Amino acid sequence: MGEPIAKYDVFQAISDPTRRKMLRLLADAEMPITAISGHFPMSRTAVSKHLRILSEAGLVKERRVGRENRFRLSAEPLRELQEWYSYFERFWDNKLAALQRYVESED
Amino acid sequence: MGEPIAKYDVFQAISDPTRRKMLRLLADAEMPITAISGHFPMSRTAVSKHLRILSEAGLVKERRVGRENRFRLSAEPLRELQEWYSYFERFWDNKLAALQRYVESED
C-alpha cells in the first residue's frame, strides 16, 4: 500500500518551541542524542521523544553509528509550511514573494 | 507594563487543521460565529473556542455588530512563521528567496 499515515505532521512538529530549537541546532551539525540533550533543560528521554516526533514528521533523519544514534536536519518537509502560508502573503502585499513563486513555479 | 503574555503563539495556533481551515475561510469574508460554525462538523462552542485561540495569537480580529460577533483574518502574525522558516531556505538552494530577503531588508 501507500505511505503509512504519519502520526505527526509538520505543523504539529514545529508547534513546540523545544523542537524548533532542535531543528536549528541540527541544521549545522549531525549530533547524537546525548550531545543534543546537553542543549536542553530536560531529561535525555524527553529529548529523545521530541526527536521521535520530528522524525515522524520527516524533519530529521537518524543514522546509527556504533552505539550512537546521530540526527541531522531534513528540511524538505518545511516546504509544506511555505505552501500553506504563501496563500496569505497577499495580505501583507509582498510583491517580491509573489514574483518569486511565479518564477519558480514555471517548470 | 508591556504586552500581556499571550497564551497562544502563531505556531501553536496553526498546528490544528481546523484552525488552519478557519483562517482560509476568514481570509475572504468577515463572518459571525454561527456562519463559521456551518463549515465545521462540531458544536458552535467548539468553533468559538478555536476562534478564541486564533484571536489570542492575533490571527483574527473580532467586531461586535448587534448580537453578532464577526471575525475576520488578521494575517500579519504569519510573518513570524515566515521569518522562522526563512532560516531553513538555504537547504534547498532557493536563490530567489535569498534575493527577495536581501532586497526587502534594505530599509
Add this chain to the structure above:
DNA sequence: TTGATATGAAACCATTTGGTTGTATATAAT
C-alpha cells in the same frame, strides 16, 4: 411583549502532550 436568534460561560470528559524515573541492552574502553 413575546419569542427566536447569537453568543457567552461553566462544568465536564477522554485523549494527547510533555515531562519524569527505572530498567534493560548493545557497544566501547580498560
Add this chain to the structure above:
DNA sequence: ATTATATACAACCAAATGGTTTCATATCAA
C-alpha cells in the same frame, strides 16, 4: 572480563487540548 557509555523501552503523571452539554444573557423581529 569488567566497567562505563549511549540508547531504548515501559510505566507513570500532571496539565493541556479538543470536544461535549447545559444554562444564562443580550439583541432582534413579530
